[in-house]
Amino acid sequence: MSSFPRADDFAPIPEYDFIPLGPNDFIFNHDAEHSLSATESPLPDKLSSFKNFYITRPLSYSNRKYSFSTKYEKFHVTAHHRAGYNKIYNFRRSRSFFFELVDLISDTNQIELKIYTNDYHMSSIPIQHTSTSRLPNIKFQISKLLTHFFSTQKVIPRRLQSKFFGLIRKKLLERVDFIKSRAQKNDLTNHMTKTFFNFSYKKYRFYFGIYIPCNHFCTTNRLNTTVHTCTVPVPFTLSKGRSACILHHKKLVLYITPKDEIPPHDNNCCNPKDFHADLLHRRWASKRISNHFSRRLGISFDTKYHAYGLNNNAKKGSDCIYGKIYFNFKHRHSTSIRTQKRQHARFDSLRRQIFHSSNLPPNANRDDQFLAAKRKCFLFDAEQHICKRLKHLRYKKKFSTPLQSYYNFPLPFPDQDIGIIPVQPVKDNNIPIDELSISTDPILDKVPSHLIPLIPDYPLYAGGLRNQPSALKVKKKKLQPLTVGSDAWLALMEEAYERYEENKRYEENKLVYSIKWETDPDRAEYREDLYSAVMDYTDAIHNLELKKLEIASRPPSLPVPKNTKKGKQKKKNKQADNASTSTFTSDIITDKEILMELCDPVNIHEDIPYSVRSKAQLYEPDVMVMDANLKKRRADTNGNLDSHYGLYIPKKVCTAPDRLGSDTSSSNDTK
Template sequence: MSSFPRADDFIPVFGRDFVPTGPNDFIFNHDIEDSLSAIEVPLPDKISPSKNFHNTRPLSYSNRKYSFSTKYEKFHVTPHHRAGYNKIYNFRRSRSFFFELVDLISDTNQIELKIYTNDYHMSSIPIQHTSTSRLPNIKFQISKLLTHFFSTQKVIPRRLQPKFFGLIRKKLLERFDFIKSRVQKNDLTNHMTKTFFNFSYKKYRFYFGIYLPCNHVCTNDRFNTAAQVCTTPVPFTMSKHRSACILHHKKLVLYTTPKDEKSPYNNDCRNPKDFHADLLHRRWASKRIYNHFSQRLGISFDTKYHAYGLNNVVKKGSDCIYGKVYFNFKHRHSTSLRTEKRQHARFESLRRRVFNSSNLPPNANRDSQFLAAKRKCFLFDAEQHICKRLKHLCYKKKFITPLQSYYNFSLPFPDQDIGIIPVHPVKDNNVPTDESIVSTDAILDKVPPHLIPLIPDDPFYAGGLLNQPSSNKIKNKKLQPLVVGSDAWLAHMEEIYNKHESTKRHNEKILAYSIKWDTDSDRAEYRECLLDNVMTYTDVFHDYEVKKLEIASRPPPLPVPKNTKKGKQKKKNKQADNASTSTSTPDIKTDKEILEDLDDLVRYYEDHPYMTRRQARLYEPDTMVMDANLTKRCADINGNLDSHYGFHITKKVCIALDRLGSDTSSPNDTK
């Protein structure tokens, strides 16, 4: 009991535990003129009642108030990949708000709390708040930040704000505890805890979270090499205070602790690619089989790893080391009839999507369905065996026996015994080999490597890619297919390769448009085409107007003096005509002709944007659907609008003026 603190051991701190008394403060012993020391004061047997008990107060409290401010801080990132936990950086269809909390007293006189957001419509003017504590607690800080948010947003109506205020504050406090628990752990795992949660109101989507800075060193400007600390909010956090934004995900330190590893490697000395390669090698050598089950689709299948032999590298030019095998497909529906119905509907929807993407007809044969499912790595039958190449782990050179000394990880078939005993790779009967795709005949050695993956299963005949005979014609005339490796066969394969490359380039272009416009491929292609038409018309119209201004700014031509010597002038003109016909000089257009040509181009490109929109309406009506405007306010929640009280504004007639200023609208066109 000696270590328990006593009341008489307490030493008050000046300015914090008590405040000196002033002339207007109440003193408990005001009747005693001569104040006694602490030793001379006698202890009375009974406590004398105070004359005015309401004026007494503890000496350890103070009426001092501390002020702090809250404001918005904007952030923006440039990468386009914003899926998964990176959805917080998307600003077109959602908004993110991360609350910065302070748990330490700073050196400054005033605390400044910030809300990091990607909504640039929010006002950056700070709001002042007061508190009786120099460092407010976390709940008080979140409350003031939420008050700042609700006072500046224009989406959630005032009558619903008290309901959502308590809900969001509760979620933020829970998220703060989750983050604190995850960050303080010292586990060597890669488990992640999100720093945000989803919140939606009608068609509006928000992401609220706790602000954690990235704190990775970066250079914002390529011309400025000074090191700066990244302050972008992070979407997740890991143990040992590991976190990173979308720009610095690759700088995270990841730990590799495989279950089948007896002596773990040093994570600081090896490349993550080497870890992955050794892990695949051990799993292939141990012939481990992994069971997968999907509760959403009601299916199950097995996977294992397969190592391609040296013949694929030396003779066929394949550089992949391993492949992943999918087999043993089964339907495992739920015992509940309602859940089973939903699982069946999801699986059939996925199956139709896979076959429709390969342009398969409904009555396609079984082999065509297997081939289409193999391209998408989709299992739907128990007889399927799909071997997917792992292209991220390859040999360094093709058509050469790989040497173990060139690699920092173990190879499935090393070369140290090749000079003495030929290597015979282990063949797995459950794994389909590449013989079904590429034949092992000696004829295919003459085929270029880029044509081998595109060889179709069905033979083709003379006549080109677009002039193949029908099945009846082949049967009646007994046509013979082209010999594999012949000149005509190679020419046919080159046509297939050119078509494949053009389709690939077109798909890459459509993908770039989709990333640029942040929408699906159809809308992106329509918007890019419409943009090209508008820009072409704008350039042509600009050239036309510039030429008109150039002609108008020229001084008037001087009058030509009359020449009395007509005979000599005719002779000179005839000589000039002969010289012009003898030399092949191009005709020089006059300003009037140039202006007419530009006017024809303006008239030609003037209707292109309108025709593009008309064709999209007729043939692709879905592409005309515009994206939702998040900043638009509804009339039923805005009391300042007249439409809320039943007054409707009459529609105005839209007058369409052409380039010359004349009215081209019809009386039925309204806006």
């Protein structure tokens, strides 16, 4: 069996032993700087004012030995999102090991190197090492830390440690250079450099990296307001020394530098959403057209931004502000025949995949293909014209005219968008009829004033407001629209007005619920519906149980006294017995009928709360998210939670009466 490699068995390489020093060298250890006097420092005096990872060895070696220790330091985070570069915080399927490097001599007599890990099975007992230098260089520190790791882990066998030792040390030394190069940059970009790399052995996963502390201020918990510096390892570093752990990603300063705009001097002065909305408004107002070309598919197309009119939100309730138009599709294949065949194959494969996902047959007509491609925002024909809604910018309130004073960014208006059919402005219904402008159109004089703001821009056809024919059906059957002001047209408009009033009352109720539950309208509506369903079911159960209690508390009917005399009294006693029996039977039947009637509402309202929750979970899962409760106690501060400590109380099996009052018990005996 090969011997385990020692950390100090290496030849000094100029690449890692000495690098020219600079004033902008990045420092991993963010502790306070402590410099030594000229008599205590083993380095020349001219290098004492510089900071660098790589410390040159003194020219004359002494026999003095300096001791230092290596140990494990545990870290743990409570954030649930651990994907991407945050995978280093996952401890169920992988383990992370971050090596802390010391580049400054502290005031203490002994240097302590730490390995930050989320593996709580590792022993925290430190291991002592010796060195001929008071401050070992980076390669020596990494070697000793790796020696500590291999001597405490139980996964990688000893026969393979010599193979992986040099590989991991080389990767860590390269990671030091990568981090240093990124952190010293002064450019205004958001490019990230990871502080770790992946390493796997069979089914075991490891993440090795260089430890950089978060250094953002945070509190211990909600009860203890003591502020301290966060020491959790960071997964990446950015230019200008920016870094943050998973708990403080929101505190990072990110730069917004669009290519066609002048970058602002201070990125914190404007909300990113407002800045993006202002950028889209400028691109829409300047009628900017962007050209896109794909060499992989051999196609090209153009895009531009479109602004929806304000009436689109006031009448139809469509709250999207902007849309992105895709048009001018062209095939631009390569001149190489081999590349051209590959482009054809990729494009045909993508088109078949999109049509197959929409369940279209191979011989589908052109309109169905255009509709399927529109759902996936896919261009394959020069006659296509797709407008995709930008759903991240919306109006705050539906079915109302938005006001500019409610927004921190400029709103587009219909009369500014050339090429879009102008929409009639919305008239305010709160203005008295006397102050309304007199219409010069004789046709509109026949239309009531409350219907004028709801007149659509498209023609109406017979058949009801919900059964309007499609454009293809109108063209095929040559249908004639209804005349404005006719009786059929007015009936459709009255139906539209009733629908508008119903939507208006619905929105007003949502606002009332929002004030009542102190949350947004969608969540408030869901909670009000669930509250009403639960209360109806509770009332039905209460009425049923109240009737059962009344029947149970009713005194039993006394038997009719019988005469013991013989003769004529026998017939009277028999008649009295029959009468009492019939009365008692009629009372029992009446009580059962009442119980059956009370059981019907229980059966009806029993499944309504579950249907409300399942519907919200299927169509609107965001409304089920509860607001943050600042007064809620955490699990680690509540000692009454048995589940927190893994204790479970065995439950007993008991009999419960059914809804008709009769007791039912399980046939199986519980031991």
